[in-house]
Amino acid sequence: MKRAKKSTPPKKRGRLTAKLWQLRLYVMDQTPKSMEALTNLKKLCETHLKGRYRIKVVDLLKDPRLAKGDQILAIPTVVRLLPRPVRTIIGTLSDMEKALLGLDLRASD
Amino acid sequence: MKTKGKRSTPKRVPLPKCRTGIRGLDEITGGGLPLGRxxxxxxxxxxGKTLLATEFLVRGATLYHEAGVLMSFEETEAELTANVASLGFDLASLTKHKMLVIDYVHIESGDVQESGDYDLEGLFVRLNFAIDSVGAKRVVLDSLEALFSGLRNEAVLRAELRRLFRWLKDKGVTAIITAERGRDHLTRHGLEEYVSDCVILLDHRVNDQIATRHMRVVKYRGALHGTNEFPFLIGHDGLSVQPITSLSLNHRVSSDRIATGIPRLDAMLGGRGFFRGSSILLTGTPGTGKTIVAANFAHAACHRGERVLFFSFEESPHQIVRNMNSIGLDLEPLVKRKLLRFHSARPSLYGLEMHLSTMFKEIQAFEPQVVIMDPITSLMNAGTESEGKGMVTRLIDYLKARQITSLFTSLTQGGHVLATSEAAMSSLMDSWLLLQDFEGNGERNRVLYVLKARGMAHSNQIREFLISDKGIDLVDAYIGTSGVLTGSARAAQTAREKAEVLAGQQEAARRKRELERARVALERQISALRSEHEASAEELRRIDEQVGTRTRMLKTERTELGRLRQADATLADGARDGARDGARDGDGNGASDGSHEGRARR
Structure with missing residues (x-):
């Protein structure tokens, strides 16, 4: 897989550049953890996906119904809706390495 | 309103409980699970963890009108609904009527990347939303341990679980959390550490190819509970911990007596038979007539118009009816009149719990006054010894609570030595009859005696038990210096005794005749002597007369001579002498001495 990715870096980069990243951050009220996650996510996106991303923050306190629909357990949770497949990362994203791995952004480094 | 009422009586109800509605569980926990914990x-x-939890919610909704939330981490709504539909639980309908919310939490290990700190607020939100949407009082989390496979940060997870249980308590819901059994601990991930109020352990064991489920309340803070392991069943209508009335011994008793169908046996039991609603054990070695006594008892009960349920574990109904016909007991009409019902099943057909459940169902359906188990030992062999005893205990409790008289036959192998299981079982029984074989004289005879009969005067005698084509009878066995004699030995002994008595009588008659004869002889002797005596008296009189006559003649002659000689003086003297002699002759019989004297003087 890795080798395959490396062998076609232009295509991959093309896909990444071509499509818009749609991310959703689930938080619970404006807790420090939630704020930290938002800051980290924004920083990450600015570094790797500048201009190609859109972040939607969902506060479960306002709409708890969504927790069930989107199968949310942990807070904060980042869901990558686009590009497919859907990927989920939980936590404040303080571990940048793991966050990149979770979002599958390492290839773009 | 409700909580207010409970608060007003805190001393009487130390720990409020939440009835599960699951048969038997509320009894062993003394009223249900801890309320709000x-x-x-x-x-x-x-x-059966999931089933227990699901039934807790279903019963809560249907019996107590309390809504519930089922948060499932393993099965989807559709799967759950389908699984319990066979038990008659309609989850879809409950969901529709807002009595139940099923929330399936999808966790896939390795699917989620973790980066940095997090908490499980999402779970809390979901749960909170589900609880509030139906106003749930009951919550089930099945099974929380799935979280451990989904989330890698165990430190966070444990902290969150602790918070979750705290939160559930604060929320005031009664919750059931299921967890997989661990090797060293109660649960694989040590959940018992967080739930400290009540822990119930379920178990499924196989003994001799027969599986039995067990339930044990390991811990119940602040409440009395049965610590024993209780067998439970998953039947057609849910889970049931079979009647746990054994925790209490307070059934009402009857002083009504019922006949056994064998008059002599009634006589041995104070003349009136057994108490109604008592439990009777009938033990005996093979072929001693246990089934016959049982059938007689059934026959007598049916003739009183009572219903009898006959559980047979060795013979088929037809076989029993046919065999009893041979001793003149016609059971067929009783079966037709629906007074007698047979239920035959091989003990190895299924586990003890299933047997017990089947028996309870039969009893509930037929409502008998008398229940017969023939033989209970073969049923007990279907499980371990303790299981068997537990089953009998529960069975007896069940029957006693309903005032049903029960007769258990028990097969023993040894002669006099009682098996330990039997001795253990006997303590549960009110009356105990023993049937035994006596061998000797080239024959085998049956005897019966009453080993115990609680609360009634009973005979201590051994009776010989006779079976003929006219039925059964009890006769007095001969007890002599050489022990108990039965059968032909008894008959011989009786004959010998009879002969002895006869001989004695004959001897007496002979002696009587002899004495009579001797007496008659004596009497004859006496009369001979008397006649002799009379003869001699006669002789005496005659002699006296002869002497008198002669004297008179002599006097006459003398007087004649005197007259002839003319001597006047001697004439007067001679006349006086003659008068004296006449007086003496008058009392000659009465005083012979006088006469002798008189004679001697003369």
Whole structure:
């Protein structure tokens, strides 16, 4: 897989550049953890996906119904809706390495 | 309103409880699970954790009108609904009527990347939303341990679980949390550490190819509970911990007596038979007539118009009817009149719990006054010794609570030595009859005696038990210096005794005749003597007369001579002498001495 990715870096980069990243951050009220996650996510996106991303923050306190629909357990949770497949990362994203791995952004480094 | 009422009587009800509605569980927990607190239900795979939890919610909704939330981490709504539909639980309908919310939490290990700190607020939100949407009082989390496979940060997870249980308590819901049984601990991930109020352990064991489920309340803070392991069943209508009335011994008793169908046996039992509603044990070696006594008892009960349920574990109904016909007991019409019902099943057909459940169902359906188990020992062999005893205890409790008289036959192998299981079982029985074989004189005879009969005067005698084509009878066995004699030995002994008595009588008659004869002889002798005596008296008189006559003649002659000689003086003297002699002759019989004297003087 890795080798395959490396062998076609232009295509991959093309896909990444071509499509818009749609991310959703689930938080619970404006807790420090939630704020930290938002800051980290924004920083990450600015570094790797500048201009190609859109972040939607969902506060479960306002709409708890969504927790069930989107199968949310942990807070904060980042869901990558686009590009497919859907990927989920939980936590404040303080571990940048793991966050990149979770979002599958390492290839773009 | 409700909580207000409970608060007003805090001293009387130390720990408010939440009735589960599951048969038997409320009894062993003394009224249900701790109200408003989480309860941990743990056990191995397939032991009924999910079912117990689901039934808790279903019963809550249907019996107590309390809504519930089922948060499932393993099965989807559709799967759950389908699984319990066979037990008659309609989850879809309950969901529609807002009595139940099923929330399936999808966790896939390795699917989620973790980066940095997090908490499980999402779970809390979901749960909170589900609870509030129906106003749930009951919550089930099945099974929380799935979280451990989904989330890698165990430190966070444990902290969050602790918070979750705290939160559930604060929320005031009664919760059941299921968990898989661990090797060293109660649960694989040590959940018991967080749930400290009530822990129930479920178990599924196989003994001799027969599987039995068990339930045990490991812990119940602040409440009395049965600590024993209780067998439970998953039947057609849910889970049931079979009647746990054994915790209490307070059934009402009757002083009504019922006949056994064998008059002599009634006589041995104070003349009136057994108490109604008592439990009777009939033990005996093979072929001593246990089934016959049982059938007689059934026959007598049916003739009083009572219903009898006959559980047979060795013979088929037809076989019993045919065999009893041979001793003149016609059971067929009783079966036709629906007074007598047979239920035959091989003991190895299924486990003890299933047997017990089947028996209870039969009893409930037929409502008999008398229940016969023939033989209970072969049923007890279907499980371990303790299981068997437990079953009998529960059975007796069940029957006693309903005032049903029960007769258990028990097969013993040894002669006099009682098996330990038998001795253990006997303590549960009110009356105990023993049937035994006596061998000797080249024959085998049956005897019966009453080993115990609680609360009634009973005979201590051994009776010989006779079976003929006219039925059964009890006769007095001969007890002599050489022990108990039965059969032909008894008959011989009786004949010997009879002969002895006869001989004695004859001897007496002979002696009587002899004495009579001697007496008659004596009498004859006496009369001979008397006649002799009379003869001699006669002789005496005659002599006296002769002497008198002669004297008179002599006097006459003398007087004649005197007259002839003319001597006047001697004439007067001679006349006086003659008068004296006449007086003496008058009392000659009465005083012979006088006459002798008189004679001697002369």
């Amino acid at each position: 989480p309860t941990l239900v743990c056990g191995g795979a397939g032991c």
